[in-house]
Amino acid sequence: MENKFDRRSFLRVTGTALSIGALYSVFPALTRKAGAEGITRTLAELNGEAPAPFSFMQLSDTHVGFNGPPDPLGTKAFENAVATINGLKNRPDLIIVTGDLTHDADSPDEHAKRFKLFKEISSKIGGGAQIKVVPGENDAALDGGDMFREFMGPTHYSFDHRGVHFIALDNVSAGRPAVGAEQLAWMKSDLARFPKTAPIVVFTHRPLFDLKPEWEWFTSDGDDVMNALAPYENVTVLYGHIHRENFHQAGTTKMYAARSLIFAFPDPATTPVKKPAPFDKAQPFKNLGIRRVNGNANGSDLQIEDVELATAEFSGTVGMDQMLKHGNNDTKDE
Amino acid sequence: MKTMFKNKLLNTILLASACGIAIAAIAPKANLARANDNPKVIEITAKKFEFSPSQITLKKGEPVILRLSSSDRVHGFMSKPLKIDTDIPADKTEDVSVTPDTAGDFTVICDHYCGTGHGNMKMKVTVVE
Structure with a gap:
């Protein structure tokens, strides 16, 4: 009998819509399914830990240092995000940030200050959560990633977390929207030790497909990356850059974009010009990372539900609790 | 053996000459085409x-x-x-x-x-x- 993960049970974006990003719950079904012992054992041997249910959160495009227009709030949404994470009953043990941590600055000294401020704010995330980041073009495209490496570490790498293999891909520091031959070869080599059924999460800044090339929403060698990932059956790609939600599927690979924590871009299908959505004083965090995605009870495809966050009604810990009441936050598996 | 070598050499020379003539015949046309296109x-x-x-x-x-x-x-x-x-x-x-x-x-x-x-x-x- 072939041991396979149930793809639909691998990564579920649960009903924890936040004012901050997305909370993903990972439910490798194999821990409970007959015939899965072999692959569980294999993965445990490969990465030192067998798959187990866990949650992680994606934040994106904090643009520390940006201060409008259109958004005059600076780091307020980011700080709100940190407070909200800290107010969660079940805190995620992993946070990933998909690029543009900082907003680019003409002066290297000023850019360094922005990296320091990003670290200062993100370090307030409690609960012992690991924070893993990839650069956006604002962080790394002008200096080839030198300052990012100085403050945050390597621009591409991989790690294992609770039986899931995570790959951080850098598609910005070449200056152009590209991963490059060297990094692609590294990724192929990194993947080679895994069985085709291994659960894999790739996180990167730009979309790996042609979402809207004339808005620079693409990666020039994204097809090469996707071809390398294609043999793997349980791949999820998480990215940022576009400051709005998006879902795209190529083969069995599902790709999700997160909202930003600074300002939103409009829908390119209905808007001819790439221009940030106007700031709304009455709803300062409107369109900034509020997303609810529910798995069906029968395990079919994800349900994605947009939730607008009214700041006064839903803010901080109280707001989080209110929202969770409306969401499907069960961690059960089918 | 010597005769065979001589024949091969002769064939090569003839082929090279033919190619040279062909190239010479085509080259002016190609130059003309480039001049006309002149983007x-x-x-x-x-x-x-x-x-x-x-x-x-x-x-x-x-x-x-x-x-x-x-x-x-x-x-x-x-x-x-x-x-x-x-x-x-x-x-x-x-x-x-x-x-x-x-x-x-x-x-x-x-x-x-x-x-x-x-x-x-x-x-x-x-x-x-």
């Missing part, structure tokens, strides 16, 4: 965060050369529908041949990050019938 050259300059001119008009099916240069740093020059994807270095001119096959308005963007205004660095190419 129009359009100069485009890039600098943070604009292209100059910001709009050009091309004719469908008519080859042109876009002569690209930058007055400050490396920029990108990319349009998927027009099949253009190149960098414009700061220190030399870059020629790109384009033969538009579809009429319409197309956007060319700088896709080599060049600073905080990079996101709006673009130009319009109108292709007419």
Whole structure:
């Protein structure tokens, strides 16, 4: 009998819509399914830990240092995000940030200050959560990633977390929207030790497909990356850059974009010009990372539900609790 | 054995001569074709965060050369529908041949990050019938 993960049970974006990003719950079904012992054992041997249910959160495009227009709030949404994470009953043990941590600055000294401020704010995330980041073009495209490496570490790498293999891909520091031959070869080599059924999460800044090339929403060698990932059956790609939600599927690979924590871009299908959505004083965090995605009870495809966050009604810990009441936050598996 | 070698040598010489004649016969025509085509050259300059001119008009099916240069740093020059994807270095001119096959308005963007205004660095190419 072939041991396979149930793809639909691998990564579920649960009903924890936040004012901050997305909370993903990972439910490798194999821990409970007959015939899965072999692959569980294999993965445990490969990465030192067998798959187990866990949650992680994606934040994106904090643009520390940006201060409008259109958004005059600076780091307020980011700080709100940190407070909200800290107010969660079940805190995620992993946070990933998909690029543009900082907003680019003409002066290297000023850019360094922005990296320091990003670290200062993100370090307030409690609960012992690991924070893993990839650069956006604002962080790394002008200096080839030198300052990012100085403050945050390597621009591409991989790690294992609770039986899931995570790959951080850098598609910005070449200056152009590209991963490059060297990094692609590294990724192929990194993947080679895994069985085709291994659960894999790739996180990167730009979309790996042609979402809207004339808005620079693409990666020039994204097809090469996707071809390398294609043999793997349980791949999820998480990215940022576009400051709005998006879902795209190529083969069995599902790709999700997160909202930003600074300002939103409009829908390119209905808007001819790439221009940030106007700031709304009455709803300062409107369109900034509020997303609810529910798995069906029968395990079919994800349900994605947009939730607008009214700041006064839903803010901080109280707001989080209110929202969770409306969401499907069960961690059960089918 | 010697005779065989001589025959081979003779065949090679004859073949080379034939090729030479053929090339000589074709070459003037190729030169003529190049002279007749002589594509129009359009100069485009890039600098943070604009292209100059910001709009050009091309004719469908008519080859042109876009002569690209930058007055400050490396920029990108990319349009998927027009099949253009190149960098414009700061220190030399870059020629790109384009033969538009579809009429319409197309956007060319700088896709080599060049600073905080990079996101709006673009130009319009109108292709007419």
